[in-house]
Amino acid sequence: KAGVTQTPRYLIKTRGQQVTLSCSPISGHRSVSWYQQTPGQGLQFLFEYFSETQRNKGNFPGRFSGRQFSNSRSEMNVSTLELGDSALYLCASSLVGPLSGGLPGELFFGEGSRLTVL
Amino acid sequence: AQTVTQSQPEMSVQEAETVTLSCTYDTSESNYYLFWYKQPPSRQMILVIRQEAYKQQNATENRFSVNFQKAAKSFSLKISDSQLGDTAMYFCAFMTPWGRDDKIIFGKGTRLHILP
Numbered sequence: 001k002a003g004v005t006q007t008p009r010y011l012i013k014t015r016g017q018q019v020t021l022s023c024s025p026i027s028g029h030r031s032v033s034w035y036q037q038t039p040g041q042g043l044q045f046l047f048e049y050f051s052e053t054q055r056n057k058g059n060f061p062g063r064f065s066g067r068q069f070s071n072s073r074s075e076m077n078v079s080t081l082e083l084g085d086s087a088l089y090l091c092a093s094s095l096v097g098p099l100s101g102g103l104p105g106e107l108f109f110g111e112g113s114r115l116t117v118l
Numbered sequence: 119a120q121t122v123t124q125s126q127p128e129m130s131v132q133e134a135e136t137v138t139l140s141c142t143y144d145t146s147e148s149n150y151y152l153f154w155y156k157q158p159p160s161r162q163m164i165l166v167i168r169q170e171a172y173k174q175q176n177a178t179e180n181r182f183s184v185n186f187q188k189a190a191k192s193f194s195l196k197i198s199d200s201q202l203g204d205t206a207m208y209f210c211a212f213m214t215p216w217g218r219d220d221k222i223i224f225g226k227g228t229r230l231h232i233l234p
Contacts, residue, residue, distance in 0.1 A: 003162070033221065042226030043209060056221040090163065107155075107222065109163040 002027065006091050006110035014118050018079040021113045025072050025093030032074040033107070034066060037088040046089075049074055081117045088112045120145045122212050124225035131200055132233050138185075139195040139228045141210030147171075152186065152193045153211040153222070156204075163209070169193065197230075205232045 005024040013019050025032050033048035033056075045058040049068035066076040072093070078085055092107035121144045131137040143152070150171045157163040169177045169186050176184050181201075185194045197204055210225040 035224075043224035045221050045223065048221055058221070092163075106165055106168070107163075111162050 004091060004093050004108050004110035006089075006113050008113060009111065010114050010116075012116045012118060013081050015081055015083060017081050018077060019081060019115060020075055020077045021089055021091075021115075023074045023076075023091030023093075023110060025074070025091075026108055029093035029095055029108070030072055031094045032068055032072060033092050033094075034074070034076050035090040035092070036060070037090055037112070038086075043090070046076065078115075083117050086115060086117045088114050120147070120150075120212050120214075120223050122210055122223050122225040124208075124210050124228050126228045127226070128229045128231070130231040130233055133200060133202060135200055136196060136198050137200055137230065139197075139208050139210075139230065141193045141195070141225060143191050143193065143210070143212050145191070145212065145214075147214055149214075151213045152184075153213070154182070154184070154195045155209045155211060155224070157207040157209065157227075158203075159206070166208070167195065200232045202232050202234060204230065206230060 004026055007022045023032055031050045034046040036044045036046055046060055046064055047054055047066050048056040052068045063079045068074045090109055090112045092109045094107050123142045125140050152169045154166040155163050156166045167177050167179045167182050167184055169184055171188060176186050181198045183196045207227045207229050209227045211222045213222045
């Protein structure tokens, strides 16, 4: 079974630009969550999607947005990039909910997309 | 709001030694899950071990075990007979059960170096 795939792996942008990151979950996983990882803040939750609906959102400005498609693939977008947005963005998928199987918290992570904002 | 604190930003131990990573958390919930995730250098994060708060018995996975102290809200990870491949960033995480708030809250991580 293929793992979680994130694209692109590396990208460099300049301030003010926007970026779109993609995440393909493990087949059958309906939940996709996104995290921002920085050396100072660790892992911070951005948002989580389940069946194309955003169920949870972290404390990030509205410049950070996401969506999920009917095939569970997800994208996140960051508009008007700032220097502080430089980070590793991780995507994780999971089987969520007692009816869909899986154990709580069993996240499967991708390798991440490393964004550098100049 | 729940919080997770890892007080050791970085640790180094010799290969074959035992090391304990600390984690404390704060919650008003009585039922929840705790996790340790491992992120090796330039590799994907993986689940190491999981503990259900309603279970008194400490979880164990091969060389990895936890010391879960619910009253103290402490959840430490012990790695026995450490190996070079254990070098990684370790994250402690917290989650409430299904249907409450499915997002997982992570600590800031402990960078562990296993020295040859």
